[in-house]
Amino acid sequence: MEYPQINIKLLSEEDRELVKQAKQRAEDLRLTFKEFVLDCIRNALVEESPNSADSATAAEIEALKVQIAALSEKVSIPSATKTEVHTLQERVNQLRVGISNEIKKDREQLASLALALSRLESQIEQLVPSLNLQVDGEVNSNSDGDWLFGEDSGAELPLT
Template identity: 90%
Template sequence: MEYPQINIKLLSEEDRELVKQAKQRAEELRLTFKEFVLDCIRNALFEESPDSADSATAAEIEALKAQIATLEEKVNIPSATKTEVHTLQERLNQLRVGISNEIKKDREQLASLTLAISRLESQIEQLIPSLNLQVDGEGNADTDSDWLFGEDSGSLGGEDVEGF
């Protein structure tokens, strides 16, 4: 299948300036240059004077214009310039690096906390024999509070608390 092409030589400076302005306008509208040129052609074709046709044809032309406008709104796919895409890609990469760094920090903190918990467990295991306790919670002490506060659980002297 052969697709039609438009090749136009721009001989005058005025024509080149016109194309430059058209490209800028297309960029402002977030359209490709091709989309912009085709829209201009459509608009020029539809701007024919309805006076030259009868009123039924004029009404039909207006209805078609409305349908085309509706379809263009539905089909209009947002586009971005290369600069915008590049900026978004850079931002995305920055966010990825930031997230990776945060994950690394979280893992380091988790490892540090795991080590601290392990040390605490070790210290608790060392304290259990000195408190004369067993793992199942049964102790050799006479009362529940004697092992913590000493023989006289009613008095809380400074030496009792410090000894613990």
């Protein structure tokens, strides 16, 4: 299947300026240049009267409308300006850095908590052997069975 193609040479400065303005207008409307040109052709065909001597026949106009509709379906890819894409890229990078910083903070907090837990476990392990615990209902060798005395720690802990 052959696809129609339009090749136009624009030799005058006025024509080049017109294309420049059309491209800017297409960007303002968030259309590709191709979409914009097709819309202009479509609008011109709708405004054109098929009864005038210089115009194409109604059948040719309908055929062109069908071709334009087919091309429009193929050109339905959304477009964005370079500025919009650049802004989105910057925002994504900012979010990536923010997330990385939050992860780093969380890791630092977890490391700090793990260190604190490790220190607590170590201190508990040091306290356990120094306590004279009651075993199987027997009271330790101290005369006061309600209190446990740690010889190394110097602390008195009530037995509950």
